[in-house]
Amino acid sequence: MAFTTHHLRQWKQQQRPIVVLTAWDWAIAQIIDEAGVDIVLVGDSLAMVALGYANTLPLTLEETLHHTRAVVRGVKQALVVCDLPFLSYQESISQAIHSAGLALKEGGAAAVKLEGGHPAMVETISRLTAIGIPVMGHLGLTPQSIHQLGYRQQGKTEAAQEQILREALALEAAGVFAVVLEHIPSELALDISQKLTIPTIGIGAGKYCDGQVLVTADLLGLTERMPPFAKAYTNLRESIAQAVTTYSQEVRLGKFPE
Ligand code: KIV
Numbered sequence: 001m002a003f004t005t006h007h008l009r010q011w012k013q014q015q016r017p018i019v020v021l022t023a024w025d026w027a028i029a030q031i032i033d034e035a036g037v038d039i040v041l042v043g044d045s046l047a048m049v050a051l052g053y054a055n056t057l058p059l060t061l062e063e064t065l066h067h068t069r070a071v072v073r074g075v076k077q078a079l080v081v082c083d084l085p086f087l088s089y090q091e092s093i094s095q096a097i098h099s100a101g102l103a104l105k106e107g108g109a110a111a112v113k114l115e116g117g118h119p120a121m122v123e124t125i126s127r128l129t130a131i132g133i134p135v136m137g138h139l140g141l142t143p144q145s146i147h148q149l150g151y152r153q154q155g156k157t158e159a160a161q162e163q164i165l166r167e168a169l170a171l172e173a174a175g176v177f178a179v180v181l182e183h184i185p186s187e188l189a190l191d192i193s194q195k196l197t198i199p200t201i202g203i204g205a206g207k208y209c210d211g212q213v214l215v216t217a218d219l220l221g222l223t224e225r226m227p228p229f230a231k232a233y234t235n236l237r238e239s240i241a242q243a244v245t246t247y248s249q250e251v252r253l254g255k256f257p258e
Pocket of ligand 1: 022044046203213
């Protein structure tokens with residue numbers, strides 16, 4: 001059975017924590033889906049972890065759709081969310097409808113994620129949800145605004161906290177099924193999680209969110225530099241380097257193939 005946005009609402013009511021991981025290709029998607037994650041996010045972090053860009057800004061919709069199709073082919077159960085890349089939805093409502101539509105129609109995703117909660121974005125999201133496109137919001141540190149925000153924690157002042165809360169309530173009213181809260185104080189994430197009926201998914205937002213998301217490359221120890229709030233559960237960079245070194249030695253010494 002494939003998970004839907006309705007499951008998420010139920011899980012929040014049941015206080016069942018929601019597990020979210022990113023994926024960028026078929027193999028990773030298949031492994032994390034079989035391991036039982038609830039949501040697979042084709043995050044625009046694929047720009048850095050799979051394509052070698054310095055940040056998320058250069059990623060195109062074509063690249064995103066290409067990776068989304070690969071991920072969708074690997075997933076049987078989780079809800080697949082496609083993160084719309086920078087400048088594929090900010091220009092106009094019709095651009096957002098077109099890009100989100102392609103994410104579902106050609107990418108095969110079940111939902112899209114858009115960053116921001118200012119009034120223009122809320123209007124865009126209202127239109128998307130009105131025509132039946134499930135949307136996940138993203139507030140706090142929004143990496144597509146890196147040149148405005150940097151990678152600093154957001155919501156540090158009372159005014160900033162009130163704004164993020166206001167935006168979260170506006171996104172809920174616009175029909176998002178969940179909202180990612182990135183790099184904000186945990187008390188603010190708690191307050192937002194208590195005030196919303198939709199689930200909050202935290203990353204660097206403490207333990208009180210309804211779910212947690214990590215970039216899978218960070219979890220696997222594949223990234224060279226990861227954010228302070230991420231956690232590596234293994235060190236695949238080291239394991240891969242070791243395996244490749246052993247293989248190279250065996251080939252050079254005539255030990256492989258036997
Ligand atoms: O692109 C991404 O991986 C994300 C998550 C960190 C939420 O947006």
